[in-house]
Amino acid sequence: MKYSAVLSFFKRPENKPGRDLCRVFSPLEFPKAILFDIYDTLVASTIGDLNAQLEKKRGTKSFVKTAKHYGFEEKLGQQWQKLFFRYIEEEHERCRKxxxxxxxxxxxxxxxxxxxETLPADRSIEIDEREIGLFREMCANPVALFDGVEDLFLFLKERNILIGIVSNAQYYTEVVLQWLLGRSLFDFVDRNLAIFSYKLGFAKPDPHFFRYAEVAVRLMGLAPKNVWVVGNDPINDMASSRPYGFATVLFAGKGSIEEVAGSDIDAIVGSFGNLLDLVKGLE
Incomplete structure (x- = not known):
């Protein structure tokens, strides 16, 4: 597996339990495909996706640990932290314009x-930016699969229900998911329905994101009403996908549960066992 050297420094975590919860607010049709968010949906995360990290800008610890791991001093890690978030904000501002x-x-x-910009041009060892980015992410944002993900995926594959991804993500998201699953993500996920924000250049809740998803499912001969979007965020996942005709299932596997019934949400589940039962109940 690529990046196995980086991942060898981390222990694969135990799966995280969800909660027993299932409420249906609007009638659902048996799905022909289900599109899953990743952070805090398929996996329980410490911070969230990159946008969440940008909003919180948590300390320098993960950058310092990364610098030391690659043989550099603490002050360089502190510099990396400042530059990392500054350059991301600069890119966001450029794109807003x-x-x-x-x-x-x-x-x-x-x-x-x-x-x-921070390492000597005549350095004897070249550092791979993807390796260092993965190591820093693993330090900053440990994640674990929610219980029942693999069982649900196997069931969906048996029933010929397509599995897709609709997630704000980076290149390392696929790497980490493969590491957690112990197999390729694409053993389950249809590549035509694998929609990652870093490959598009824009992220949820940008309205173009689920427009792209709508076109992807229609090109496969599916109507959005027969496709479920499962995600943890009422805005990024539910409200953003609803205008394009998708059925919406809010995943509430962690955190507080507020009253979420509304026009943007067809159902809410607290675990992948609940979601599996919901699908089975429609057969």
Whole structure:
């Protein structure tokens, strides 16, 4: 597996339990495809996706740990932290001026810029920006699969229900998911329905994101009403996908549960066991 050297420094975590919860607010049709968010949906995360990290700008610890791991001093890690978030904000601002409201950066490009600007040009060892970006992410944002993900995926595959991804993500998101699953993500996920923000250049809740998803499912001969979007965020996942005709299932596996019934949500589940039962009940 690529990046196995980086991942060998981390222990694969135990799966996280969800909660027993299932409420249906509007009638659902048996799905022909289900599109899943990743952070705090398929996996329980410490911070969230890159946009969540940008909003919180949590300390320098993960950057310092990364610098030390690669043989550099603490002060360089502190410098990396400042540059990392500054360069992301600069890219977002550049894109806003071009009319892209929620731009997604290429975090490996950000890291390449940081390394080129802070390390000596005549250094004897070349550091791969994707490796260092993965290591920093693993330090900053440990994640674990929610219980029942694999069982649900196997059931969906048996029933010929397509599995897709609709997530704000980076290149390392696929790497980490493969590591957690112990197999390729694409053993389950249809590549035509694997929609990652870093490959688009914009992120949820940008209205273009689920327009792209709508076109992807229609090109496969599916109507959005027969496709479920499962995600943890009422805005990014539910409200953003609803205008395009998708059925919406809010995943509430962690955190507080507020009254979420509304026009944007067809159902709410607290675990993948609940979601599996919901699908089975419609057979």
């Amino acid at each position: 071009l009319g892209i409201l929620r731009a997604e950066v290429l975090v490996d490009v950000i890291w390449r810029r940081i390394l080129d």
